[in-house]
Amino acid sequence: xxxxxxxxxxxxxxxxxxxxxxxxxxxxxxxxxxxxxxxxxxxxxxxxxxxxxxxxxxxxxxxxxxxxxxxxxxxxxxxxxxxxxxxxxxxxxxxxxxxxxxxxxxxxxxxxxxxxxxxxxxxxxxxxxxxxxxxxxxxxxxxxxxxxxxxxxxxxxxxxxxxxxxxxxxxxxxxxxxxxxxxxxxxxxxxxxxxxxxxxxxxxxxxxxxxxxxxxxxxxxxxxxxxxxxxxxxxxxxxxxxxxxxxxxxxxxxxxxxxxxxxxxxxxxx
Amino acid sequence: xxxxxxxxxxxxxxxxxxxxxxxxxxxxxxxxxxxxxxxxxxxxxxxxxxxxxxxxxxxxxxxxxxxxxxxxxxxxxxxxxxxxxxxxxxxxxxxxxxxxxxxxxxxxxxxxxxxxxxxxxxxxxxxxxxxxxxxxxxxxxxxxxxxxxxxxxxxxxxxxxxxxxxxxxxxxxxxxxxxxxxxxxxxxxxxxxxxxxxxxxxxxxxxxxxxxxxxxxxxxxxxxxxxxxxxxxxxxxxxxxxxxxxxxxxxxxxxxxxxxxxxxxxxxxxxxxxxxxxxxxxxxxxxxxxxxxxxxxxxxxxxxxxxxxxxxxxxx
Numbered sequence: 343x344x345x346x347x348x349x350x351x352x353x354x355x356x357x358x359x360x361x362x363x364x365x366x367x368x369x370x371x372x373x374x375x376x377x378x379x380x381x382x383x384x385x386x387x388x389x390x391x392x393x394x395x396x397x398x399x400x401x402x403x404x405x406x407x408x409x410x411x412x413x414x415x416x417x418x419x420x421x422x423x424x425x426x427x428x429x430x431x432x433x434x435x436x437x438x439x440x441x442x443x444x445x446x447x448x449x450x451x452x453x454x455x456x457x458x459x460x461x462x463x464x465x466x467x468x469x470x471x472x473x474x475x476x477x478x479x480x481x482x483x484x485x486x487x488x489x490x491x492x493x494x495x496x497x498x499x500x501x502x503x504x505x506x507x508x509x510x511x512x513x514x515x516x517x518x519x520x521x522x523x524x525x526x527x528x529x530x531x532x533x534x535x536x537x538x539x540x541x542x543x544x545x546x547x548x549x550x551x552x553x554x555x556x557x558x559x560x561x562x563x564x565x566x567x568x569x570x571x572x573x574x575x576x577x578x579x580x581x582x583x584x585x586x587x588x589x590x591x592x593x594x595x596x597x598x599x600x601x602x603x604x605x606x607x608x609x610x611x612x
Numbered sequence: 613x614x615x616x617x618x619x620x621x622x623x624x625x626x627x628x629x630x631x632x633x634x635x636x637x638x639x640x641x642x643x644x645x646x647x648x649x650x651x652x653x654x655x656x657x658x659x660x661x662x663x664x665x666x667x668x669x670x671x672x673x674x675x676x677x678x679x680x681x682x683x684x685x686x687x688x689x690x691x692x693x694x695x696x697x698x699x700x701x702x703x704x705x706x707x708x709x710x711x712x713x714x715x716x717x718x719x720x721x722x723x724x725x726x727x728x729x730x731x732x733x734x735x736x737x738x739x740x741x742x743x744x745x746x747x748x749x750x751x752x753x754x755x756x757x758x759x760x761x762x763x764x765x766x767x768x769x770x771x772x773x774x775x776x777x778x779x780x781x782x783x784x785x786x787x788x789x790x791x792x793x794x795x796x797x798x799x800x801x802x803x804x805x806x807x808x809x810x811x812x813x814x815x816x817x818x819x820x821x822x823x824x825x826x827x828x829x830x831x832x833x834x835x836x837x838x839x840x841x842x843x844x845x846x847x848x849x850x851x852x853x854x855x856x857x858x859x860x861x862x863x864x865x866x867x868x869x870x871x872x873x874x875x876x877x878x879x880x881x882x883x884x885x886x887x888x889x890x891x892x893x894x895x896x897x898x899x900x901x902x903x904x905x906x907x908x909x910x911x912x913x914x915x916x917x918x919x920x921x922x923x924x925x926x927x928x
Contacts, residue, residue: 348719355708438703441669442760445697446720448668448688607670609700 345447349460358429362422366472369418374479381487389488396480397488405500408568412501415476416508416567423465423512424536427519430461432529441608454524454603458517458596465516469509477501507567514592521599553577562588615678616768616799617643617666622675624661624823635661637823639675643801643816645767648794650810650831651803652905653820654913659803660700662820663772667697680768693721696766698774702757706746710737710756713745718763731759736785750777758786762793769793771802775809787813807906817905821913835903842877847897848888857891858884873901 353359373396381389381397389395396402396411403410434440447453484490522532544558555561556577565572565584572578579587622639625632636658643649653659664670666677668688677684679691704713714728732738735755740748748756754777761769769790775783783806790800790813804810810817811831818828827834848854851867858865863884864875874884878900885895 344719344722348716351716351719352705355705355712357707437706438701439705440703441699442703442717443720444669445667445692445695445699446717448692605671607664609664609669 345453345456346460346463349457350464353426353430353460353464356426356430356433358433359426362426363468363472366418366422367475370472370476370479373476374482377480377483378487381483384487386489386491395488397483399480399484399488399490400492400497402477402480403497403501403504405496408570410504411480412473412477412504412508413567415473416511416563419469419472419508419512420515420563423469423515424519425533427461427465427516428523428529428532428536430516431457431520431523432527432532435523435527436529438609444608450604451600454600458520461516461520462513465513466509469512470505473505473508504567504569507569511563511567511588514588518592518595521596525595525599525602556584557587559588559591614645615642616645616680617641617801618676618678618681619662619666620676622662622665622677623673624658624665624670625673635823636665639820639823639825641818641825641828643799645799646794646797647815648790648800648802648813650814650817651801651820652805652807652810652817652909653803654805657820657913658823659820660772661823663697663699663770663801663803667692667695667699667770669699693764694767695770696761696764696768697770697772698754698757698761699770699772701750701776702753702760704745704753704756704760707744709742709744710748710759711741713756714760714763717760721764723763727763727765731762734762734789735759751779751782754778754786755782758789767798769798769800769802771800773804774802775804775806783809807904807909811905819909819912826912827908831905835905835908843873843875843901844878844881844884845897845899845901846872846874846884846888846895848872848893848895850893853891854888854893857888857893860891861887863887871897 377396381395384392384397386398389397392398394401394409394411401411403412434443443453444450519532519536522535523529526532526535540559544560547554547558548560554577556579561572562579562584565579565581566588569581571580619639619641622636622641623634624636625634639658639662641662651659651662661670665672666679666684668684672685679688680694682688682691684691704710705716708716710732711728714731715725718724718728729738729741732741735758737752737755737759740752745753745756754774758771758774761771771790774786774790778786787809790802794800794815802810802814814831816828816830817834819826819834845868846854847870851870851872855865855867855872858872858874865872867873876884881898881900885898888895
């Protein structure tokens with residue numbers, strides 16, 4: 343528990359983590375302003391016709407459509423979680439502090455797993471918190487211009503569950519990035535590898551071999567967050583299978599990184 | 613006497629493009645409990661690699677290492693709790709203050725904040741403890757690294773070039789601190805290539821060259837058994853004539869800069885003054901020619917090849 347708390351404090355001290363949180367908060371503020379101005383002077387009926395207008399609170403998450411205002415943030419949270427995780431792990435190698443920490447805790451697997459756990463917990467909590475802030479930013483638009491009609495207990499439960507699923511995806515992104523950065527001992531490698539995979543390789547597969555799209559991160563993440571099988575996808579998988587697919591990817595990368603961290607020498611001096 | 617570090621047949625090689633680099637080769641070393649142990653060698657001689665292997669940061673290619681009797685290969689948790697270490701340049705979290713850094717490390721072993729303030733005072737950083745580490749000079753980082761190493765109140769301190777970046781006053785303070793720690797019963801294992809520091813601080817030394825141990829023992833043993841002849845240095849007004857007078861009296865002598873070196877034991881210095889006085893040369897200065905650890909170090913480490921024949925074992 344001591345080591346976990348230490349790792350969490352250390353991660354929160356990373357400037358990149360703080361900058362990412364600050365950017366997210368600024369983005370929330372901007373979204374709040376846009377939502378308020380965009381809904382001002384409109385009647386409730388007009389707002390309802392605007393698909394996904396956040397001044398109508400029930401648009402925050404539409405359980406039947408598996409979509410809503412909240413889904414806008416998933417991509418950014420995934421990216422943020424990934425980039426923060428890569429920076430936390432990669433920065434340690436760049437600064438050489440990994441050597442210092444290992445002279446205090448020489449059991450590498452314990453250190454590595456604690457570090458991943460701290461990254462996951464932080465990513466989950468920050469992601470959940472940011473989603474709350476994101477939605478809270480639409481309250482002025484709802485209170486002054488919009489409506490809460492149709493909001494009931496099940497709405498809040500659905501909202502909380504989807505926020506939790508999004509936070510789990512963010513935590514997975516952080517773990518993935520920390521593992522890649524640990525294996526390569528480098529932040530840039532993790533970021534470039536992720537970009538190459540998601541943008542280039544998955545893009546090519548989606549275009550050239552759509553029958554494999556059930557294996558792609560993009561489709562799997564969307565399915566897990568919506569908790570619904572995707573339409574218009576050749577190999578659309580159910581949410582459980584998609585979650586298992588993502589977990590399998592994660593297990594392979596985390597395992598590979600753990601073996602690499604356990605076996606390789608730390609530094610090579612004179 | 614209990615041994616704190618025991619190294620048997622340590623070999624560490626790295627696969628590089630175009631071949632294998634041997635950083636440490638067949639190293640046997642025993643560091644007894646208590647005192648300051650100097651681990652000397654030129655850059656690239658394998659000091660840091662050895663320290664990394666002892667601390668479990670690098671895996672030996674072959675050989676056995678025990679720290680406090682605990683095999684490094686089988687895990688180090690117990691031994692590491694009794695060891696404070698600096699490996700190369702102390703690496704701490706640059707965006708935290710010195711105090712935050714130490715508190716963070718202290719929290720791993722449940723060490724209280726009072727000890728953090730205590731070690732900051734010991735290394736002379738109490739007044740700058742609130743500054744971000746990224747604003748520290750190299751010397752201040754060295755002090756902070758030392759503070760981190762002292763945090764656990766360790767039985768063994770392993771310090772890799774702790775005087776790097778320190779000004780002369782800082783070096784003296786560190787030297788005194790290391791001596792004090794050793795006098796308190798701790799073992800201080802310090803690697804360095806600053807020989808003057810080591811000679812005045814260490815009880816025992818080991819000299820490494822090209823990954824091999826070339827000699828070890830107490831400082832006096834290493835100096836006295838390094839193959840140097842006893843000699844005295846003499847100053848006279850006319851060095852050339854003085855040299856002739858000594859050679860005429862069958863002394864082996866040579867001119868060294870502005871004095872004469874005479875191969876004679878210091879206790880026979882009277883014979884030298886008598887010969888010179890008889891020849892009309894008045895001695896203005898006479899002193900034993902002491903070889904320093906630096907002389908021995910340079911002699912042992914600059915030879916072109918270090919082979920089995922050159923390995924020396926001095927003392928226990």
